[in-house]
Amino acid sequence: MRRGDIALINQIRPLLRHYIVDHGPLRGLVQGAHEDAFLEQIVESLRRVKFVESVRLRGISSLRANPHSDLFDPIRAAIMYVKEGRDHDEACWLVFLSTLIGKHLHAGWVTTAQIYGALGDRNIWSFQRVQNDPMLFRQWLEAHQAGIQRKVGNHRKYLSLSGTKPHAAGSAVETYVTWVNERGTHKDLFDHALQQANQNPMAAFEILFESMTAVDTFGRTGRFDYLTMIGKVGLASLIPDSPHLIGATGPLAGAHLLFDGDKKSRTSATVLDRKLVELGNAIQVRMDVLEDAVCNWQKNPSNFVPFRG
DNA sequence: CGTCGACCTTTAGGAAAGCA
DNA sequence: TGCTTTCCTAAAGGTCGACG
Structure with a gap:
């Protein structure tokens, strides 16, 4: 110790x-x-x-945000975006993907990188692109799932990359985009909850924990981990109640x-x-x-x- | 070098339990 | 009572070192 x-x-x-x-x-x-x-x-x-x-205090390589790099790390990338005060939606999307897929004990973030990075394609699955056409993302996932390594985190071992319901990643992403679209951006979604909660971070956590039931495959664990990480990284002032x-x-x-x-x-x-x-x-x-x-x-x-x- | 078996990983499937 | 979800569970598939 x-x-x-x-x-x-x-x-x-x-x-x-x-x-x-x-x-x-x-x-x-x-x-x-x-x-x-x-x-x-x-x-x-x-x-x-x-x-x-x-991590915030140390320097963060911009390669952390690059899914084609071996250094890709969605949490470090999100921290970097917060630190630099940019790409709020992209940072939240990275936290979502990291929670959805999880970090594999040995393989790390490979699966998250392969999906986010569209298997090496120049056109990665940024939040903007997914938000524009969530159906297209699901179709891509369906078509390419054989080429994606399924190295998911321990808490995500019931996630399937293919198929429709109820444990399919495609459904999760589609319903997640719908959830965010209620307010248009992650910032507006979180701000609205905070406003309803009179700026109380615990009450806001509770409101979002309830509303996030709309996201497929995100049960108690997924919602708790996602919202806690959004708070920890500093993307919204949310604290588990x-x-x-x-x-x-x-x-x-x-x-x-x-x-x-x-x-x-x-x-x-x-x-x-x-x-x-x-x-x-x-x-x-x-x-x-x-x-x-x-x-x-x-x-x-x-x-x-x-x-x- | 081949076999065995203990242990670890992966994967699909489904029963229990909460909630309306 | 039907619907949904599970930091499940069980079975199959792999890995690897001990041993002759």
């Missing part, structure tokens, strides 16, 4: 102990090593948030285990959701961080095992 990590753990641990004094024991943490493993997962999740900040445990599997199992010491306890997702918000407030950790930490921790409650997928 790094020096900074230990300092951070020492900072959070007393807050966690204080929470337990106020709210009663966390039954998943009573066994020896469990508290340490849980705190380490929180620190690991915090690192993923800080990753965005540290809760861990959104309803409909979750891993994070929900983690919350059951944490509060009741049993992955299948009878406590409802709604109650656990509220408890996790309270815990997050007490230890000053955001909901996306806690959601991620709880999910990874429950896979191995007594040992810290970093997530690599």
Whole structure:
């Protein structure tokens, strides 16, 4: 563990102990090593948030935005566009594609690059081009799917590149464009939600989390990850209002285990959701961080095992 | 060098569970 | 009750090192 990590753990641990004094024991943490493993997962999740900040501070090669380059990285490209204050729609589109397809453990962003880069074509699938004619994109995908490597992220393993419903990438893109077109641009879409929410980033997250159900293949996980990343990268001020445990599997199992010491306890997702918000407030950790930490921790409650997928 | 088997990846399919 | 979605699941397909 790094020096900074230990300092951070020492900072959070007393807050966690204080929470337990106020709210009663966390039954998943009573066994020896469990508290340490849980705190380490929180620190690991915090690192993923800080990753965005540290990338922003460093220089970003413009090749990150080029799908024909080995350096292509949709998240770094989006951060670069925000930093340079340009191409807002394109940055959001890259966040969408990165969430839809995901980063493969070994192959990285190859599939995202092949699709976004139209398999090396000079005419890439920019947001403008897809927005102009979403049907054309679907037809292209259908025609070229045999030539595209299907190296998707762990969370996206049910995505199919071909076919129509319900797990097809083509449907996802088509319905996504329709969703954005309600307001015309991503900026107007997010601004409108923020306006409805009186500029409250958590209320705006909630509004968009609901309206995004219109996007095919984006269930709880896709919507949560997409909107959280839009907020993290700085494309809109959106912050998750809760861990959104309803409909979750891993994070929900983690919350059951944490509060009741049993992955299948009878406590409802709604109650656990509220408890996790309270815990997050007490230890000053955001909901996306806690959601991620709880999910990874429950896979191995007594040992810290970093997530690599 | 060939075989075995443990483990990892990929892929298609479908049952459980939430929601209207 | 029908519709939708699942950081599922199971089965098939691959990889790779141990061993004779």
